[in-house]
Amino acid sequence: ELVSRLDRPIVLVGMMGVGKSTVGRKLAALLGLQFRDADDEIEEAAQMRVSEIFERFGESYFRDGERRVIARLMEGGAKVIATGGGAFAQEETRKLILDRGIAIWLDSDVDTLVERVGRRDTRPLLRGGDPREIIARLKAEREPFYAQAPIHILSNSGPHGEAVTRIVQELD
Ligand code: S3P
DSSP: OHHHHOOSOEEEEOOTTSOHHHHHHHHHHHHTOOEEEHHHHHHHHHTSOHHHHHHHHOHHHHHHHHHHHHHHHTSSSOOEEEOOTTGGGSHHHHHHHHHHSEEEEEEOOHHHHHHHHOSSOOOGGGTTSOHHHHHHHHHHHHHHHHTTSSEEEEOOSSOHHHHHHHHHHHHO
């Protein structure tokens, strides 16, 4: 039985808009595990929205909090964790995840990412620029990091349930 063999957190990494939270929630429900969203935990700890943390304190302050929140989430055995798109591009955070969890790179092409983030997005890194250009640049920059995850799942435009099924197959 897969669930009884899982003793480490399953950690979804990959670009904003790819569906880490949706897929993570479904995966956790299917496996009977707890689900945690790292961005939600950061907002809870800071009592502020992610966009407000970026505006008031800057990205490096956010990355510091993100690393500490993820370090805490990595404790306590099996669960499913969705991380923010930049987390796995941070060296210390990436090491934590690779050492203590099972990292899964959830991936899709730029068109799908742009479509999924939508037009009225509040993500701080998409402010003041063309979303497609920003997403394409960030994806290219981060791909060498995401590629260090031992499991790679492509999820282009199909329903998120398909990605969940393929993750379960890869874990088994
Ligand atoms: C970020 C992605 C966001 C959030 C923050 C920074 C990034 O999370 O952590 O806005 O650097 O790509 P999602 O991937 O859930 O959008």
